[in-house]
Amino acid sequence: MYKWGCDGSQQTRFKQEFESNSDSDANIFQSSFVPLQLSCNQENKVIWQNPLPSSTRFCKPIGIRFVKEIADITNEEISYVQNKINLLKATQVTQTNKTFLVKHVKMLAMVDAKDCNAATDTKSTMRCYICGATSKEFNDLSKRKDINEDSLQFGLSALHARIRLLEGLLHVPYKLPVKKWQLRNKKTKKIGDTRRIQKLVESDSRRS
Numbered sequence: 001m002y003k004w005g006c007d008g009s010q011q012t013r014f015k016q017e018f019e020s021n022s023d024s025d026a027n028i029f030q031s032s033f034v035p036l037q038l039s040c041n042q043e044n045k046v047i048w049q050n051p052l053p054s055s056t057r058f059c060k061p062i063g064i065r066f067v068k069e070i071a072d073i074t075n076e077e078i079s080y081v082q083n084k085i086n087l088l089k090a091t092q093v094t095q096t097n098k099t100f101l102v103k104h105v106k107m108l109a110m111v112d113a114k115d116c117n118a119a120t121d122t123k124s125t126m127r128c129y130i131c132g133a134t135s136k137e138f139n140d141l142s143k144r145k146d147i148n149e150d151s152l153q154f155g156l157s158a159l160h161a162r163i164r165l166l167e168g169l170l171h172v173p174y175k176l177p178v179k180k181w182q183l184r185n186k187k188t189k190k191i192g193d194t195r196r197i198q199k200l201v202e203s204d205s206r207r208s
């Protein structure tokens, strides 16, 4: 059993240039996989278990591309690798006159929110990719929504977990002058420049 996934990274290009001007390594998109477990189906026995599944130690790259990570690229990569996985044949291993067939099971489990959104065709990062709830609906716990069962393979959406609760609380006083949580038009943006207020508050607290 393996897990696989893909992610992009960006870097600022400095002095090193390529021979051809059209080449660039400013954006890198890589897919990789990690072997997790080798088990025997007949006896239900675990033969090998990755001792460090979250470490890069056993992580192998599938491919590296010099492209920017956008939804289309992620989708393209997922379907490309998924197709290749479907074509995988069991590996034959012969040892002490016995032949073993090793089947490869690969799961798309190394994903970030960007991958989940791309794979489930969710356009907004503020929308849950499982139930489609948006910021307006998160506080209404009585509301039950139909879920997209295919998306459950990616696990729970972090949007429901309230992991940034305290940050949210901090932003309440910052945004008191505008009384809006998202600053859309120019006027409110000017008054509620949260970063500016944040800096003022921080420098004030440092002084006292």
Ligand SMILES: [Zn+2]
Pocket: 128, 129, 130, 131, 132, 133, 157, 160
């Ligand atoms: Zn949801």
